[in-house]
Amino acid sequence: MMDIKKRQNLQDVVIRFAGDSGDGMQLTGTQFTKTSAVLGNDISTLPDYPAEIRAPAGSLAGVSGYQIHFSSHEIYTPGDAPNVLVAMNPAALKTNLGDIDKGGIVVVNSDAFTDENLKLAGYPSHPLKDGSLSSYRVYEVPITMMTNKAGEDTGLSKKEIERCKNFFALGLVYWMFDRPIDVTIKWIEEKFAKRPQMGEANKKALLAGYHYGETAEIFDVHYHVDRARLSPGKYRHITGNEATALGLVTAAELAGKHLFYASYPITPASDILHELAKLKSFGIKCFQAEDEIAAMGAAIGAAFAGGLAVTGTSGPGLCLKSEAINLAVMTELPVVILDVQRGGPSTGLPTKTEQGDLLQALFGRNGESPVPVIAPATPGDCFNMAYEAFRLAVKYMTPVILLSDGYLANGAEPWLIPDLSKLKAIQVNYWTQKEGFFPYLRDKGTLARPWAIPGTPGLEHRIGGLEKAEVKGNVSYDPLNHERMVHLRAEKVARIAEDIPDLTVHGHSSGELLIVGWGETFGAITVAVDQLRAMGYSVSSAHFRYLNPFPKNTGDVLKRFDKVLVAELNLGQLALLLRGRYLVDCQSLTKVQGKPFAIQEIVNGALKLFPQKMKGAEEGKIWRIEQTQVLNN
């Protein structure tokens, strides 16, 4: 395309697309993400959509959003405040404007600002006319009208053509940020191969949006973000759920087995079921169970029969599975339980993120029930931790809980594709020796019991949920035996600490403040620490990917700092554990809004612990403004 307008370079940009849940905003966002990824930017995304499939059109409840942060340097979060908002209707404008950077760009579909839609969004006066948007750079674009015009000779109905308006918006934003359209054109051609008319209309809308940006008089400049300098290798764009699915398949392959995946549909874990159900040529058995309990039960059954079994769910499902998880604890069978956490309690916030299930994962079962718990730190890390969950489950003959969450599950980032030949095999050794076999004999190092599976002659034996006699495994109600077994099960899980990496510190290894996190908060905490350090504060961070057992140097790390601040998306669950385990006076920084931490929230939380240097708070603010100013002039 001819480039006659001014092009300005930026280091990073945050865009949020927002519209009705039927407007295709998730699709628009993922297309923009893919294009930016292929272009070589670092990316981080945050989809945000309502639980209702189609809330009433134009209503505030029905607004669906997708935020993408793309940059020419390494980034860790989807960004705090978007620099650009694309609002497809008044409701989208109203629900999102508060997050947008003052001075940022707001593109609105002016055709959607009808009296009816304004009323639905609860606007007392017309926001495009009453001056309320004066601190933003607003571009009113008649997106619906121009989409209709672009598609008028496709032979489709007006209603069908109008559905392409998200592609017009996408095309326009592609032009604004100097992105090529070919990745999306290719996607449209594949997606609509069987409905070429629809494909044509979408393509025309995309091109019309692009050309509009180029030729319309309203945009005087467009922006360019260079490719990022990532580690060399082959990359793809990946969400946490995709990475989890691939990690599970990879673990099975590296164990020389086929995967058995049992699940009951639940948001936000269902995508993993969908991903794995497609992979039949990998010999993966997917079982959609009648309920959460049956999914856990079938996974236990498959593990008993020698399979690499996993069940996937979210918090409410984890509640239902708890009794069966304990059966796996008692029978010491290797099962992976994946909990993609969402806002709770009860049905809670199905599509929003939270880290509220940590204590449930550790303690939400009757009796002394030790279960290893691990959590990925980024969408791509879901791959590593899914593999790790199986490695631990099989090696220690234990159920393992893998705690992902809604943000990791749906968030995306560039992913350096691993080289399979460099990954370690997972050793699966079924017991076959008849001599000296007892079901509860233990490996001296790991304390794992033998995996003796049905079909093996001479090893017929019975297991179950009743307490087991040590070694022999018969039912035993002997008081001292019970005590020994309770200790043995605890000791087995505790020994895993010897087999996992130490807790590493980002920043100085000692100092005034350590910010501690686990799971999805990794990105926000890391960037916050970098910013605080740049301001001259003695701040470091440590991130837990292993929550039970904790890495064995945890106590040492915590004690090297004057203060410890635990940032988590719950009311202080990890803080409670660390205080109890290490007698360290941890402070809590918590958030339960169904959203990840903004970097600034962590910076501010940390600054409160430095009262004598309150000036720093101002500096922090200034720092952020500088970062975004480039866009605003």
Added chain:
Amino acid sequence: MENRTNPGSEQLVSSPMALTRKDFVSDQEVRWCPGCGDYSILAVAQKTLPSLGVPKEKSVFISGIGCSSRFPYYVNTYGFHTIHGRAPAIATGVKAQNPDLQVWVITGDGDGLSIGGNHLIHALRRNVDLKIILFNNRIYGLTKGQYSPTSERGKITKSTPAGSIDYPISPISLAIGAEATFVARAIDTNPAMMTEVLTVAAKHKGSAFVEIYQNCIIFNDDAFKDVYDKSVRIEHSVMLKNGQPIRFGMDGKKGIRMNGIQLEVVEIGKDGITENDLIVHNDSLPDSAYAYLLSRMNVPEFPVPFGVFRRIERPTYEEMMETQLRDSISKKGEGELQKLLNEGDTWMVE
């Protein structure tokens, strides 16, 4: 990647086939109450298992919770005493993982119909090749005598001092409604009948559901007295025999006839009724309506039917699961993981 099959799957032939009852007796002391009907069911199972041609390492008994669910401890095969009501779900996982195993589910009226009703329904409708044996004693025994989903209305128990106000469920009706491909009933006091029913159930390909009337001597003694006591058995029970008219009573004088869309008891020789008027039992009708009608027969209006109510052929769940995997592999070739990881839009960073 090397061995992807389960060890043992190729060892079927090498196992000694001349098994006896003793091979299926475990070293565990049986701990049911003296006089419990479970003893005779266990004895029949241990006697029948050697005749099925399945090596004992390929037999798996899976149970839930309750008196009956202690069963696996006493059978020297692979066994799994699981949690309350979930045995069908766990068994589904076992069978789906390794279709080569013969998988039995031992459950009771509380375990299978109350807390585990959902799993039972779905295991049956999926036609997972499980042999599900439900011991029906119409009471909770292990928790010491509360009413169960099959207890009759008005039953006085510890939890229903004024009488139960629940309507009972018929396990056979439920199984038929849940699309079970094999449905039968036997009673603990008739070992020959149990042997016959368990043998055909074991040979059925698909989910086989067998209800066994079982007497709980402590909390619900004589629960089946009005059906199978020697003094009433001839009039109050009927053995279903495929291809034969449904006849019962002294000298087989009574029979079951279709009247409109209902069954009725008739007497041969009375009002000109002959054997030709009687229903000829056919357990393999594609439609389950007839089997369902049989399942509603109960004393005092009807004799209680025993034997096979329904037996039809359908592909099993695990079979279809394996077929889909095979089809996918023959269509796309065996999945290549590195290729899968590399899928989608990729780019190189130098």
